[in-house]
Amino acid sequence: MLTPGHDAKDxxxxxxxxxxxxxxxxxxxxxxxxxxDVLEGPAxxxxxxxxxxxxxxxxxxxxxxxxxxxVEDQFYLxxxxxxxxxxxxxxxxEDPALAAARELAxxxxxxxxxxxxxxxxxxxxxxxVARTHLFLAAGLTPGPLHRDxxxxxxxxxxxxxxxxxxxxxxxxxxxxxxxxxxxxxxQTAAERRPPG
Amino acid sequence: MLTPGHDAKDxxxxxxxxxxxxxxxxxxxxxxxxxxDVLEGPAxxxxxxxxxxxxxxxxxxxxxxxxxxxVEDQFYLxxxxxxxxxxxxxxxxEDPALAAARELAxxxxxxxxxxxxxxxxxxxxxxxVARTHLFLAAGLTPGPLHRDxxxxxxxxxxxxxxxxxxxxxxxxxxxxxxxxxxxxxxQTAAERRPPG
Numbered sequence: 001m002l003t004p005g006h007d008a009k010d011x012x013x014x015x016x017x018x019x020x021x022x023x024x025x026x027x028x029x030x031x032x033x034x035x036x037d038v039l040e041g042p043a044x045x046x047x048x049x050x051x052x053x054x055x056x057x058x059x060x061x062x063x064x065x066x067x068x069x070x071v072e073d074q075f076y077l078x079x080x081x082x083x084x085x086x087x088x089x090x091x092x093x094e095d096p097a098l099a100a101a102r103e104l105a106x107x108x109x110x111x112x113x114x115x116x117x118x119x120x121x122x123x124x125x126x127x128x129v130a131r132t133h134l135f136l137a138a139g140l141t142p143g144p145l146h147r148d149x150x151x152x153x154x155x156x157x158x159x160x161x162x163x164x165x166x167x168x169x170x171x172x173x174x175x176x177x178x179x180x181x182x183x184x185x186x187q188t189a190a191e192r193r194p195p196g
Numbered sequence: 197m198l199t200p201g202h203d204a205k206d207x208x209x210x211x212x213x214x215x216x217x218x219x220x221x222x223x224x225x226x227x228x229x230x231x232x233d234v235l236e237g238p239a240x241x242x243x244x245x246x247x248x249x250x251x252x253x254x255x256x257x258x259x260x261x262x263x264x265x266x267v268e269d270q271f272y273l274x275x276x277x278x279x280x281x282x283x284x285x286x287x288x289x290e291d292p293a294l295a296a297a298r299e300l301a302x303x304x305x306x307x308x309x310x311x312x313x314x315x316x317x318x319x320x321x322x323x324x325v326a327r328t329h330l331f332l333a334a335g336l337t338p339g340p341l342h343r344d345x346x347x348x349x350x351x352x353x354x355x356x357x358x359x360x361x362x363x364x365x366x367x368x369x370x371x372x373x374x375x376x377x378x379x380x381x382x383q384t385a386a387e388r389r390p391p392g
Contacts, residue, residue, distance in 0.1 A: 017270050017349065027222055027230055032245040032323060034223055034230050039272075043345030049228040050273050051247050053323050074213050075321050076235075077246050082321060089322075119365075121372045123319035125271050125278060126285075127228060127249050130320070132372070149239030153213065169315075169380070176317045176328070176372040183379040184365070 018044045031089075049127075056132040057100040058087035058177035060118070060161075060185040061110055063140050068164045068182070069108050070173075073154035083167065085178040086110075087132075096120075096133035104137065106146040108156050113139025118184045123176050132177035136185050161186055214240045227285075245323075250285035252328040253296040254373035256314070256357075256381040257282065257306055259336050264360045264378070265304050266369075269350035279363065281374040282306075283328075292316075292329035300333065302342040304352050309335025314380045319372050328373035332381050357382060 018041035026049075027034040033052040039045065061069040072083045086107045090099040097115060104110055118134035147154060159167075165186045167173045173182065214237035222245075223230040229248040235241065257265040268279045282303045286295040293311060300306055314330035343350060355363075361382045363369045369378065 017346065018272050029232075029245040030241075032230065032247060034228065034247070036225075037272075043348075045226075048272060049225040051228060051230070051323075053320065056320075076214050076233075076244060077323070077325055078318070078321055082318075119367045120370065121375050122274070122278075122370045123372045124249065124252075124324075124326070125274055125371050127247075127273070128320075129273055131370075150213065152239075165383075169383070171315045174316065174318045174327075175321050176319045176376065179317050179376050180372065180379070183376070183383070187361075187365070187379070 017041050018048070051128050053128060053130050054089035054091075055096060055130055056087060056089055056123075056177055057096050057103060057135065058085040058132060058175075058181045059100045059104045059112075059135045059137050060085060060181045061104055061108070061112055061137040061140060062161065062185070063138075063158060066161050066189065067158040068161050068185070069104075069110060069140075069156060069158050070164060070167075071107050071154050071156050073151055076150075082175060083173055084175040085181055087177060090133075097135065100133065100135045100137070105143060106148075107151065107154060109143050109145045110140045111143050112137030113141070118181050118188075121176060121180050132180075134177060134181040134184065136181075136188065161189060213237050214244070247324050249324060249326050250287075251292060251326055252283060252285055252319075252373055253292050253299060253331065254281040254283035254328060254371075254377045255296045255300045255308075255331045255333050256377045257300055257304070257308055257333040257336060258357065258381070259334075259354060262357050262385065263354040264357050264381070265300075265306060265336075265352060265354050266360060266363075267303050267350050267352050269347055272346075278371060279369055280371040281377055283373060286329075293331065296329065296331045296333070301339060302344075303347065303350060305339050305341045306336045307339050308333030309337070314377050314384075317372060317376050328376075330373060330377040330380065332377075332384065357385060 018039040022038040024036040036047040075082045086104045088103045116136040120131040120133045214235040218234040220232040232243040234243050271278045282300045284299045312332040316327040316329045
């Protein structure tokens with residue numbers, strides 16, 4: 001706890017501000033669970049609300065000409081189609097890398113020979129422990145699609161990586177995992193390029 | 197609806213796949229609201245679960261030496277301290293740009309003379325309409341802090357922008373808005389730099 005004359009910088013190893021007393025399950029849905037954590041500790045709220053959703057995955061899949069695979073489909077909640085990287089939710093217990101390969105194949109038909117992790121982000125770390133795992137894939141070969149019912153109007157296109165990054169800058173691509181993975185992939189590509 | 201022999205690419209102007217019949221409020225908390233949307237349309241689920249949380253804001257605040265202001269504090273839900281950009285949730289009806297200036301001042305004491313939008317991302321577009329609004333701020337002058345109770349152990353540091361970007365690459369900074377804003381700011385800085 002912060003006391004007068006006490007420098008917060010000394011508190012780096014401070015244990016948790018708040019301790020969990022009881023977790024109440026408020027809602028257990030198919031895709032969303034909601035909890036109230038009853039807490040104790042300095043200035044703890046009466047309870048802390050948070051949601052659980054599946055971890056997500058997004059893939060920057062590059063072909064031999066450094067073109068990236070983008071998909072576009074209807075996002076019910078946003079009331080419009082959105083352009084984004086292939087990806088989606090992990091199944092229960094599914095390894096994120098396998099989920100990424102599965103989603104890429106299901107949504108676009110592409111299989112990738114080489115895979116590299118681009119790390120993971122926390123989309124809403126105060127409201128959910130969910131992460132979105134990011135991958136860079138290359139060595140693409142075509143295969144069949146396996147889209148689910150909600151993805152039947154999905155379209156696929158391939159654009160140069162620089163063009164996809166420009167679509168981030170112009171606000172066309174806004175899904176957090178897609179935005180981050182594209183910017184990180186562009187950084188990786190720039191580092192790979194020989195100087196001069 | 198997709199019919200045999202019909203190219204999905206022709207469906208760009210297709211209206212919504214699903215139509216909202218009724219929105220049920222499952223939970224109305226202080227920070228999180230949860231809804232079930234009853235839908236009709238092809239292959240519509242029985243209902244669609246989604247949550248409402250406040251839009252977020254994140255600020256890349258650069259000083260005259262291109263050093264960026266980072267803050268670190270305890271994220272209860274993640275069970276650890278996280279390093280991220282200044283920012284937080286917008287208040288009801290609050291303009292995101294004003295929220296960003298307010299959060300920067302409250303958390304770090306810094307006031308900025310110039311502000312530029314870096315756009316907005318959708319952290320979890322299938323589960324929430326929430327967005328995180330991103331800003332680039334410069335012309336910093338110091339002022340008093342106004343941290344809330346949960347932020348009393350927050351620490352502030354200033355690091356070169358390139359170092360902050362490296363902290364994204366190494367997985368130290370993972371909050372989606374911070375990651376995106378830092379990568380976009382680095383891109384902006386690179387474009388600003390004279391060639392050669």
